[in-house]
Amino acid sequence: MAINTTAGLLDAIVLAVVGREETGTYGYKITQEVRTVLDLSESTLYPVLRRLQKEACLDTYDRAFAGRNRRYYSITEKGCEQLETYRREWTEYKAKIDNVLFG
Numbered sequence: 783m784a785i786n787t788t789a790g791l792l793d794a795i796v797l798a799v800v801g802r803e804e805t806g807t808y809g810y811k812i813t814q815e816v817r818t819v820l821d822l823s824e825s826t827l828y829p830v831l832r833r834l835q836k837e838a839c840l841d842t843y844d845r846a847f848a849g850r851n852r853r854y855y856s857i858t859e860k861g862c863e864q865l866e867t868y869r870r871e872w873t874e875y876k877a878k879i880d881n882v883l884f885g
Contacts, residue, residue: 789830790868792816792822792830793834793868794865794869794872795820796816796830796831796834797834797839797857797861797865798865799816800812800840800855800861801861801862803856805854805856806843806855806856807855807856808852808853808854808855809824809827809828809831809853810824812827812831831855834861835855837860838858838861839857839858839860839861840856840858841856841857842855843856
């Protein structure tokens with residue numbers, strides 16, 4: 783198990799946030815939700831969203847909002863599978879940490 787506590791953790795959190803919304807969610811809202819657990823700027827988030835889209839973990843669509851287009855992100859089947867992998871890895875990682883800390 784090789785959990786990357788930087789990029790991998792951020793990917794997992796982004797996929798979890800997007801995956802909670804059945805019809806998808808937009809970048810600013812994703813940033814606000816991720817910020818509840820990590821210090822993150824929008825300039826850090828958007829490259830992650832583009833990479834996850836390129837890896838077919840996220841789909842995008844545009845919708846008009848207040849006279850302009852807003853880009854929405856939704857999780858794909860591959861994204862759901864990747865999120866489940868991250869959850870499994872996190873559970874294993876946490877069990878190892880608990881074992882070290884609490885014996």
